Amino acid sequence: MSALAPKKTKVKLAVDLGGLPMHNPVTTASGTFAAGKEYADFVDVAALGAVTTKGVSLNGWEGNASPRIAETPSGMLNSIGLQNPGVQHLVDRELPWLAAQGAQAIVNVSGHSFEEYVAVIEALEAGAAAGTAPVGAYEINVSCPNVDAGGMTMGCHGPSVEKVVSACRAATERPLIVKLTPNVTDITEIARAAESAGADAISLINTLLGMAIDARRRRPLLARVVGGLSGPAVKPVALRCVWECHNAVKLPLLGMGGIVTGTDAVEFMLAGATAVAVGTANFMDPCATVHVIDGIIDYCEEQRVSDVNDLIGALKC
Amino acid sequence: MPVNEKAPVLLNMELGCGLWLMTLRSPIIARAVEPGQFVHMLISGMPDHILRRPFSVYAVDVDKGLLEILYQVVGVGTDHMTTLAQGAECELIGPIGRGWQPFEDTSRALLVGGGVGAAPLFMLAERLVAAGVDVDVVLGARTRAALSTLDHYKMLLAGAEGCTRDKPRTITDDGSSGRKGLCTVLVEEALAEAAEKEAPYDYAAVCGPEPLMRAVASLTATADVPCEVSLEKRMACGVGACLSCVVETIHGKRRACVDGPVFMADEVVWA
Numbered sequence: 154m155s156a157l158a159p160k161k162t163k164v165k166l167a168v169d170l171g172g173l174p175m176h177n178p179v180t181t182a183s184g185t186f187a188a189g190k191e192y193a194d195f196v197d198v199a200a201l202g203a204v205t206t207k208g209v210s211l212n213g214w215e216g217n218a219s220p221r222i223a224e225t226p227s228g229m230l231n232s233i234g235l236q237n238p239g240v241q242h243l244v245d246r247e248l249p250w251l252a253a254q255g256a257q258a259i260v261n262v263s264g265h266s267f268e269e270y271v272a273v274i275e276a277l278e279a280g281a282a283a284g285t286a287p288v289g290a291y292e293i294n295v296s297c298p299n300v301d302a303g304g305m306t307m308g309c310h311g312p313s314v315e316k317v318v319s320a321c322r323a324a325t326e327r328p329l330i331v332k333l334t335p336n337v338t339d340i341t342e343i344a345r346a347a348e349s350a351g352a353d354a355i356s357l358i359n360t361l362l363g364m365a366i367d368a369r370r371r372r373p374l375l376a377r378v379v380g381g382l383s384g385p386a387v388k389p390v391a392l393r394c395v396w397e398c399h400n401a402v403k404l405p406l407l408g409m410g411g412i413v414t415g416t417d418a419v420e421f422m423l424a425g426a427t428a429v430a431v432g433t434a435n436f437m438d439p440c441a442t443v444h445v446i447d448g449i450i451d452y453c454e455e456q457r458v459s460d461v462n463d464l465i466g467a468l469k470c
Numbered sequence: 471m472p473v474n475e476k477a478p479v480l481l482n483m484e485l486g487c488g489l490w491l492m493t494l495r496s497p498i499i500a501r502a503v504e505p506g507q508f509v510h511m512l513i514s515g516m517p518d519h520i521l522r523r524p525f526s527v528y529a530v531d532v533d534k535g536l537l538e539i540l541y542q543v544v545g546v547g548t549d550h551m552t553t554l555a556q557g558a559e560c561e562l563i564g565p566i567g568r569g570w571q572p573f574e575d576t577s578r579a580l581l582v583g584g585g586v587g588a589a590p591l592f593m594l595a596e597r598l599v600a601a602g603v604d605v606d607v608v609l610g611a612r613t614r615a616a617l618s619t620l621d622h623y624k625m626l627l628a629g630a631e632g633c634t635r636d637k638p639r640t641i642t643d644d645g646s647s648g649r650k651g652l653c654t655v656l657v658e659e660a661l662a663e664a665a666e667k668e669a670p671y672d673y674a675a676v677c678g679p680e681p682l683m684r685a686v687a688s689l690t691a692t693a694d695v696p697c698e699v700s701l702e703k704r705m706a707c708g709v710g711a712c713l714s715c716v717v718e719t720i721h722g723k724r725r726a727c728v729d730g731p732v733f734m735a736d737e738v739v740w741a
Contacts, residue, residue: 187711191728194471195709207711216723220704222714224521229706236713236723384520436706437512437520439474439563 158197159446164453165460166446168202170428171353171405172328173259173290175202178461179418179446182383182409182432183208183261183292183332184233186442188247189254195439199255200446202428206247208263208294211272213239217299223365223374228384228411229433230363232299232377235263240276248277248286257289259330265302267320274324281327289328292407293321293352296334296359298381305359308334311346318350330354330407333394335387336362340394341401348402355398356407356430358391384433385411392424399425399466413441415448422464472566472709473498479514479558480536482551487616488543489586490552491528497535499564503527505593506569506675506700506732509537510708512561516550522563523547524705524727526590526677528619537562540589540618563708567731570594570698576673578604580660580695582686584653584678585611588619590700591677595623599630606660606671607638610653610678614646634669653678654685661693671695676735687735697735701726 159177166177180203181189188206189198198204216236223230237243243260251258260277264270270293280286295308295317307313318331331347333340335358344355360381365374373379391410398406408426412418413434421429434441449461458464481493499509510522528540543549554560572579572594579598583591588609598605607627611617623638630636639656640648649655664670674697676686683699690697703715703726710728717726718739724730 185707185712191707191709191711195474216713216716219716221716222521222704222706222712224519227518227520229521231706231712231714233713236716433520433706436522436708436712438561439707439709 156193156195156197157440157443158200159443160450162450162454164450164458165462166449168427168462170290170328170407171330173203175257175428177202177446178422178428178449179442180205180259180407180428180430181435181442182430183294185432185435188243189251189256190247192435192439193254196443198251201256201442203257203259203289204251205259205292205430206243206261207237208235208261208297209237209240209243209273210235210263210265211240211269211276213237218376220374220376223380225363225365225382226386228382228386230365230375230380230382231360232375232380234299234377235297240273244276244280244286248280248288252287258287259290259292260288261292261294261332262321263294263297263303267317269303270317271320271324274321278325290330291321291325291327292330292332292356293318294332296332298334298336298360298362298379299377305334305336308343309337311342314343314346315350318347318352322351328353330356332356332359334359335390335394341397344398344402348404352404354405354407355402356409357398358387358394358410361387361390383411385413387411388417392420395421395426396424396468412445413437415445415450415452418445418449419452419464422461423466423468425466427465472563474561474563475499477537477560477562479554479560480556482554484552485618487613489616489618490541490543492539492541492551494537494539494560494562495535496537496562499562500530500535500537501532503530503537503565504569505597506590507565507567508731509562509564510566510705513547513551514554514558514560516547519546521706522708524708526700527565528589528592530593540586542586566708567728570675570732572598572673572675576603578669578671580606580608580657580671580674582608582653582657582674582676582678583619584682585616587678591675592619592622594675595626599626599633602632605630605633606635608653608656608660609638610641610656612643614642617642617647620647653682654689657686657689661689661695665693674698683735684740687738691736698732699735699738700731701733701738702731
């Protein structure tokens, strides 16, 4: 059995995500796809619009204690805690592998401090300049709910977002995508902060903070007690966030949250997303990314849409 | 190389004590699976429960393309599985992971299965018996009716020329089969006998509740017998990407799905 590629179509699927050309609008949600290699037996990673890699920090993080996940109705909670081996491993091993497959990388960048985000980008810029570890774009993670410093603690506060995005902006000319958390009162306020600091695109949403309890044992199901909710359960929240940001900023949006089918992806594009990411669905079906692309094609052919760009923000309301 | 294979259910029957045996048609995985590897099952008909469930493979029939899973009802997923009849279609990713890896020159093996943990050891026992290894099997369960793999092991050992014992040692919590007590009692006895007869085991494998595996790991370490354990963790992707199922080892965190599920016992840092 060989890796699955999307069906052939005359529908124009290419989109431009803030300066990142994608041959179709589908990428992966960071943390659900590692750096692609683990899924290469199932899908042709080069056939995706991009592969968004697992969040990476400067020197690597251990991540959180187990249990790290729990299944919840139509979704799951995770508290992995951004376990990663550090940026150099990505530069030396993962990005060259992705490039050799012909896949485009969006690198998700994490940090405990403003300085760490910049240092990670600098390490990636060095690898990209050497020609061995190409980077298509950066996704700045100011939204992980599972770490004590950086992540969501930074992404809930407009001035902090402005500061980290400005610092990253100064470190690279590549497209800068800022990934937002839905765990805020007004997500458009954070989106505006990212826009004014020089972001090229916004991705949303990261997971919703939640918890689950085992009543009989009177214990939380996650070692860290709280974690991030993802999967189909969060799709309505994600759609609402995309729609609100589409009406608030000019930046292109990368929409995600519970996308399982091509129709789900189309709904995000109608709400204003230029591209979409498939996350938790990869756990349900290792070929989910390609099935979503096929589903978008089916929708377009059925609805006589010749170019997916015509779907962006085409919601009638 | 794992595949994602549609797997129709052919048979699903209760064996007693909340244990069930499911037979699925899954020819590609049945042909490729090694002892101790597992499949990650998308259970048909429960769309609101989005995650797959990992199951060790109990037995295969390569010619017929069949695969057997022995499962215990422990939650919503396994409870729903009991309702699946012939015609239901599941989906399996497999074969996954590092299975049992006895040494090439293993000559005397001790296999310890606690409860449903006896299932992932059966293909290993078959493999070792076929290679002429002297296999000693310890099976433990709550009660006689929960020793659902016993007959299978009995048949295997009865016809095995290289085995000193022609049947498994058994022990139950209530004494309804074999001795009364925990598996570790029989493991201690087996190790003591081996020492006395100067016929030491040169390989041990254990699967069952974590306290049992930890205890056997300690007993075999004292007896200087290399031991492997098969660990179970909550799992999401099943392919090594999500880092949900990590296990603490002396080499750092390792993924139970693809770096395991079988680990050398002396590499595991027990909680």
